[in-house]
Amino acid sequence: MTPSRLWAAAKALATVTAAMLLIAFLYQKTKAVDLSGHARLVQEILLIRNVDTTIDQDVLRIRQGFLRHYDTLNANLQRMETGIASLEAIPAYFHDAERTAMLTDVRRFRAAVLDKRDAVESFTSDHAILANSLHYLPNLVSALVGSGTAPGSVGNAPEQLRLILQEILIYNLHGSAADGMPIRKRVQDLRDGDLTREGARDRDDVRLALDHADRILEYKPRVDLECERILSAPTLRILGDISMTMEESGRIATWSGNAYRLLLIAVCALLAGGVAYFLVRLRVANDNLEQRVLVRTAALSRSNLELEEQIAQRQRAIAELTSAQARIQRIITIMPSMLIGTDESQRIVLWNARAEMQFGIPAAQAMGRPLADCGITWDFSTLSARLGSIANAPIHLPDVAFVRPDGRPALLALSACLLPSDRSAAGMLIAATDITDHKAMEAQLMQAQKLESIGQLAAGVAHEINTPVQFIGDNLCFLRDTFRNLIPLLSTTRSLLEALGAQSPQAAPVAEIAHQLQQASQDADTEFLITEVPKAIIQAIEGVERVATIVKSLKEFAHPDGREFAPVDLQRTIESTLNVARSEYKYVADVATDFAADLPQVQCIQGEFNQVVLNLIINAADAIGDAVAARGGRGTITVSTRRDGDTAEIRIGDTGTGIPERVRPHIFDPFFTTKAVGKGTGQGLTIAHAIIVQKHHGTMTFETALGQGTTFIIRIPIAA
């Protein structure tokens, strides 16, 4: 071996060694960042978060009586405290600034956890006292009420206690701090009152019951405050801060680790590139490796992003869960509907104040019983069948019959849906409203509206009938008097006829009788009668026909069979309505009609349709009346019908005042009226609109111009 070759060999060896050293150094650097500590922290924070939320849930469950021991509370608090210690073991890759920030956060967290533990300890002690009295008081009171019939224990103290107990139980469920004051006063009054009528033993028991009532009144607000303090503890928020600090450090550390790795790869790739010139196979192998590196790099950054997203989501979800829980509790409390919840085996787990009131069954009695046997008097088997398809979609039943606690039959509008559950079976939530009164009200309102229109018409119709009846009467009187005058003439005529027929000697001579007849005819003024009587009779008959027309129109208007859909001649029915309503408009307006000849009979409920037309005509007359009062003269009501394909269009226009712009959006609103107090109920247009839109599937619109008038346009399908 020549020296130069030896030198070359040494140089080559040095190059290889240097390269190996560089690679080893970079490799060591990549190992310096231990990300397993990061993973452990992430896991720990998620765990603590979960434990913290569980504590909040358990406190609520204990308060609601779903959880009846404090073991899980204590175990989870213990777990939180262990968690603090593992948070304090800050991984090595943290820089000083973040380490300090982290330590500060953990200190804050420790203080918050200790404060929360303190609150939980107070909560358990106070809750136990509250629960004890809540357990014992009802037993004591029911024993007292039970012994109330025994001699020597007469008096109303037990009864008053029973009422106080009821109020206290409700107060415990839903009451605010202020609600306790009146109950406290009642307890005090009963304590100060005369208990001498009770037996000595009962007197002691009454006093004990009052003591327990006082305990409940004293401890319920305390327990509520402690709940509030636990639920509003800042632990979750501080954990959020810790997460953020940690995330930041993790990002930096991951970044620097990756930078070393990239450098390492670059160095290696450079070396590999150099030798590739000599060793093609090796180069190919290296190409494959680089490819893999890229894939893995992408996978890493993607999974980091996903993890961050998951953490953020979880944070949001937990915050929302806590506030949702509080919200739901409030909603259930103020809900005006009855709310009943069951678990998956149809046992009742929720029974709100409204349900207690409406069904007359206290929550304490209903809870835990099967829905089928919860004490509501209803046809459960039918209801159960109707709820059969609940798994597919929520069910709404507008007409579930049940019997109220006072024994009266009533109707429920009921909605039910499944409560989502992580188990295969699911509980059910039922919301129900007693709509009996509502239904009765609706029917009464329709009836009242109808009576209102008939009442309004009655005066007008009476007047319409009165005029003809008056002159029929006059003519009849005239005919009666006339006939009375004719009687002497008739009897003279008869005598003359007898004389002519008999020719008896005693009879007066014919000439004399003829003279008498002449005289009687003159007395009766037959010339006058022959011209006037037929006129009087014709007039009377005309009068009778007018009355008949009005009565017929009224009959058609109030069509007794008009409650079902039937083919109706719109022209005829509108004309009758115009007849009936004549007195409403005849002093201020003329009516111009334009009925389409090609309009076939239209499917509608005649009675209700008439009511709509009547309402519009009366409104038109009122509008014209207002306009006429202002500017004098007479107005015109225009009524027209028209066929538009499959639709019949009825237009009722007036030349009245028009509708002011600010009023237009409200004219179909219930109880909205521009008429003077006492003149309208504000229901006419609302009901008209409902009749046309809901019952006849039509439309009802209007065109109006101030000072020129309004036209209402009704469009209903010709075939229903």
Place this chain on the structure above:
Amino acid sequence: MLKPVALGLAIASACGVSAAIDGFAPRLARATPTESVNQLQPVRDGQAIVPIEPARGLDPRTVDLGRRLFHDQRLSGDRSLSCASCHMLDRGGVDHRRTAVGIGGAIGGINTPTVYNCALNFRQFWDGRAATLEEQAAGPILNPIEMGATWAVVIPRLEADPVYVAAFTALYEHGIGPASVTDALAVFERSLSTPGSRFDRFLRGEEDAITAEEKAGHALFVSLGCISCHQGMNVGGNLYQRFGIMGDYFADRGNVTPADQGRYNVTHREADRFTFKVPGLRNVALTAPYFHDGSVKTLHKAVMVMARYQLGAELSAHDIELVVRFLHTLSDPALEQDP
């Protein structure tokens, strides 16, 4: 000559790349959040009293070491007492004295609570001043009127015993010391649970495990409200409560001692005066006398006193008898059979 050099460089770079790729394996992704969430599902149980779950995952060697220490009189200043002197394991885990008797016959201020199921208590001592069993274990050893020792005395004594040296060295990194001694004692105490009571068998579904009268006693225990405090796995032991909610126990008994102040001695908060950790009722029939002052010798009287001062009620003899019968079902048969 170039070829081996190139080969060497190539091998080196290949090693480097593969090492770098290894390092890239995304360790962060291993801590998927869903895994950890499911790990801590707390017990969900509608029952107020929960059957005892036997302690799991205790190293039997540590338990043995703890048992040896528990019975070792070298833990007391004058080598006269061990933990077991007061917590007699064959007599319900208590000494059956009104208050404890310590070193040199010193009379303590408070009744000895049972060591059985003590791991189920949320705090230790009547006033809850120790958060953990480890913290508690040191208490009596260092208390001048209990075992009256110091670590400076105890540790060298244990280090002189080769059996201890071997056991501690095998189990603890730093060998014998206050931390490892109290740890071993605590682990042993965790093994002292009594999961075999008849009431637990009843809770687990064995309908015949308790008699009709005992069931009636349980119903009374619930309806009187005793269950409000005495619930959970230890039938108590998981909250603080004032002694004398409906009456003034201490005024009636008279002669108020510092120990009567209860948790006030720890917190100095007025609200904590006369407040104690609610004792668990497991094996209560075997641990007379009762209350922190050991003032009541029979369970009947204890039930009567509880009803009078916590509930404000005077129970009939019949009701007391029923509740007492129920309380007997909380005893572990294995402990009852001991002399």
